[in-house]
Amino acid sequence: MKRKRKKIVMIIAGFTLSSLLAGIGAVNAASSLIVGPQADGTGVTPHGWTLTPAGKGVTLNPFPIGGAISPDRRYLVVSTSGWGTQSLQVVGLPSQKVIQTISYKSPESLYLGLVFSPDGRKLYASAAGNNKIRVFNFNQGILSEQQSVNMSDPNHSNFYPQGISLSPDGKYLYTANNLDNTVSCLDLTNGKIVASVPVGRYPYMTLLSPDGKMLYVSNWEDHSISALRTGDMAVTKVIPVGMHPNALALNPRDGNLYVADSDSDKISVIDGNKLYVTQNISLAPYVDAPAGSIPDALTFSRDGNTLYVANAGNNDIAVIDLRGRYGKGTVKGLIPTAWYPTGVFLSDDDKQIMVLSAKGLGAGPESSRQNIGDMMMGTLSFINAPDQVQLEAYTRQVKGNNQLYAAASGGWINRIFGRTNGKGSPIPRFSGERSPIKHVIYVIKENQTYDQIFGDIKKGNGDPNLAIFGGKITPNLHKLANQFVLLDNYYSNAEVSEQGHVWVSQAEANDFTEKSWMQHYSGRRNGGDWHYGEATRVSQGYIWDNALRSGVSIRNYGESVNFHAGTGLSSTNVPGLGQYTDARYPGWSFNASDIERVNEWAREYSQFEQKGNLPQFETVYLPNDHTEGTRSGRPTPQAYLAQNDYALGKLVEIVSHSKNWKDTAIFVTEDDSGNGADHVDSHREEGLVISPYTQAHQVDSTFYDQMSMYRSIEMILGLKPMTQYDASAIPMLNAFTNQPNFSPYTAEKPTYPLNATNGKNAPMSSSSAKLDFSRPDAADEETLSHALWESAKKNQPYPSLNR
Structure with a gap:
């Protein structure tokens, strides 16, 4: 291969x-x-942002999320919460090496919370998915697990303990129960729950005052902090802060509470005595920047004059000087990190900064046997605290890495012309310009890499050995790519569907989504929001919200809806979307074919065309290329792909023969790459741009990601960017020309039988039978990917796969 x-x-x-x-x-x-x-x-990263982490890096297991430094300051214990094996890893700080790893396979779990006893002889770790607190003896850097503290209460079924804190005397443990929306006090002398009290939605972290009398809790879904008296576990005040707060830290100088508002890109400063917000410190990378910095970890210098903030979305540590006038905090510089920093710690003398990064340096090529969530190894960086000169150099490096200059004031978008030489570009670049394209259809599909579909197209950068659904199965996808434009450097910003649907509808997967999906996929989090819940919503909402704010008419077919098999109707719980959704269009359900979906879309399309009121922006969900693996008696993976292929071909045929073809663009994306194989990178996926203005029979190898497509749609429709990611994306200017070709498209008939079903002895049929296909992001995509590969080896007509 x-x-x-x-x-x-x-x-x-x-x-x-x-x-x-x-x-x-x-x-x-x-x-x-x-x-x-x-x-x-x-x-x-798949967004094209460069990762140049400062300092010395130590490789950790996937997705480190929590950490605790031992009281003697000699060890850092890290909790990793990846898809497969989760672990505790002990890092010796003098040696800067991992000296012990304790692993847990699903259903055994870990999560965010870690805390040492005051004497350093015990460590407590939240095992959220198991509803218990793990207890360890700790001696000279070696952990030995003891009897866990099980959280059991007949009035509470699923605590899901997340952040934890220990009383100064070491007798009581406080837990943020993320799925129970409560905080519990555990008596460690007998392992019993003393009290569980309601707080806000999805409590994330707990933090005790130094005297142990006050407990602060960040409410991850809400916009608030709960303050409790530990003496009677009474909530004394609920303090409004920014959107989706997570990390908490107390300033040792004045006792004020600092809160990371993950979807507001700011730090809320709360007066420690009066318990109200006194100031906000912006983490926006430039003036009037949209959201996307995603602060998620905090730590103070010993004197309380400097705050270090991990910006997970910008891959940096913000260094904030708190010695300004009236105590006003200002960002004095940035330090580059690896991908998605989740923890920041300081040595005892403040001379060294330690940074956890959940996604490390990325994934790379993926074979059919790997799991994308386990390919991205976490990192721990040891960084010497920079002086002002070094900090300024680091800051320039961060800005260069993130291309944030590209978004500020239009950046280089206003300096490039594509093949149109700046004349009549279908993608406007200046305020007041208008596109000849008046209608955009945004087709969202499920889970295929570039190589799995297009690896056999000779003119692109593909590997035919990985084309398990090549031209014999997907003749329309291949014809469309050849007739219009082949995008062979197009990337998903997500690893799986749970993030993917949020990225393609909101231009960002927020902190909640990124830190929850691996728990869902590995069976360690049962309940709570997946995509399209309030916890996953970012500050600007969804792309259809963006369209409506700009007066653009919309229609939704199947995206973010619940399909009710009994009635055959779909509904949505996304606020405001219902009135713009076709209830007769099936959402996620294998009881409907994509051909049936396109037939329903075509019914409305014809009516809109006749009345002359075709919506300017449509989302169309065609999900069946996800497949049901090799589940016995269900359509084969090839049948599902052939069905999906023909449905898209019919949609394009209908549009291209309509009067609206002359001013329409159809953008087609997978929600994610689906854990499939690709020889370039596991995030590379199938994507298409179909329009008279892209009908040039060309290959466009410009580096694009889903945000490039998102930004191009916004520019055509006159919408403002929603996040830092679509704002800084490379628009798909090179895919378009100002010399349109209005020739219509004729769909290719399926060459694979659409009624083919898996037999009882289909490869991995028993594994597929165990998968949960109740929603697109519930199935174990690693198992699904293996099932697809095994099926393809036996059924695909490619000699290279028959081995």
């Missing part, structure tokens, strides 16, 4: 990105990118 990865050159109208940026003061701009980990210890 090939493992060669082609260098991805960012070319816009014949200029490299670095030459375009030279005139606007950009630094460290790369002219070529290879997604994933690099040989020199750096990395590149």
Whole structure:
């Protein structure tokens, strides 16, 4: 199987990105990118942001999320919460090496909370999915597990303990019960629950005052902090803060409480005595920046004059000086980290900063046997505290890594012209410009990599050995890619569907989504929001909210809806979307075919066309390329892909023969790459742009991600960016031309039988039978991917797979 990865050159109208940026003061701009980990210890995210973590890096298990430094300051214990094996890892701080790992396979779990006893002889860890607190003896850097404290109460069925705190005398443990919306006090002398009291939705972290008399709790879904007296466990005040608060820290100098508002990109400062917000410290990377920095970890210097904030969305540590006038905090610099920092700690003398990063340096190429969630190894960086000169250099590096200059004031978007030479571009670049495209159809599908579909197209950067659903199964996808534009460097911003649907509808997966999906997928979190819940919602809402704010008419077919098999109707719990949703269009359900879905869409499309009131923006969900694996008696994976392929072909045929074809663009994306195989990177996926203005029979190898498609739709429809990611995305200018070709498209008939079903002895049929297909992000995609691969090896007509 090939493992060669082609260098991805960012070319816009014949200029490299670095030459375009030279005139606007950009630094460290790369002219070529290879997604994933690099040989020199750096990395590149699927959004094209470079990872150049400062300091020395230590590799950890996937998705480190929690950490605690021992009282003697010699050890850091890290809790990793990845998809497969979760673990506690003990890192020796003098040696900067992992000296012990204790692993847990599902259903055994860990999560955020870690706390040492005052004497350092015991460690407590939240095992959220098991509703218990793990207890360890700790001696010279070695953990030995003891009897756990089980959380049991007939009035509470699913605590899901998350953040934890220990009383100063070590006798009582306080837990934030994320799925129970309560805080509990545990008596460690007998292992009993003293009290459980209601707080806000999805409590995340607990923090005790130094004297142990007050307990603060961040309410992750709400916009509030709960303050409790520990003496009687009474909530004394609920303090409004920003959106989706998570991390908490007390300033040792004045006792004020600092709160990371993860979806507001700010720190709320709460007076420790009066318990109200006295100031907010912005973490926006530039003036009027939309959300996306995602602060999620805090720590103070010993003197309380400096606050360090992990910005998970910007891959940096913000260094905040708190010595300003009236105690006003200001960001004085940024330190680059690996991907998605989740923890920041200081050595006892403040001379060294330690940073946990959940996604490390990325994933890289993926074979059919790997799990994307377990490919992204976590990291711990040891960084010498920088002086002002070094901090300024780090800050320039962060800004260069993140291309934030591209978003501020229009950035380089206003300096590139694509193949249109700036004349009549279908994607407007300036305020007041209008696109010849008046209607956009946004098709969202499920879970396929580029190589799985297009690996056999010779003119693109594909690996035919991985094309398990190539041209014989998906003739329309191949014809569309050849007739319009083949995007062979198009990437998902997500790893799985739970993030993917949020990315393609909100332009960001927030802190809740990123820290919950692995728990859901591994069976360690049962309950609570998945996508389209309030906890997953970012500050600007959804793309249809964005459209309505700008007066753009919308219609929704199947996205973010619940399908009711008994009535055959769909409904949505997303506020305000119901009136714009076709209830007769089936949402996620394998009881409906994608051909039936397109037939229903076509019924309304014809009516809109006849009345002359076709919506300007439509979302159309075609999910059956997800497949049911090789579940006995159900359609084969190939039948599902062939059905999905023909449905899309029919949709394009109908539009291209309509009077609206002349001013329509159809954007097609997978919600994510589905844990499938790809020889470039596990995030590379199938994507299409179909319009008279893209009908050029070309290959566009420009580096694009889902946010490029998102931003292009916004620019065509005149919408403002919603987050830092669509704001900084490379628009798909090179996919378009100002010389339209209005020839219609004719759908190809299926070449694989749509009624083919899996037999009783289909490969991995027993594994597929155990998968939960009740919603698109509930199935174990690792098992599903293996089932698809085994099925393809036996059924695909490609000689390279018959081995």
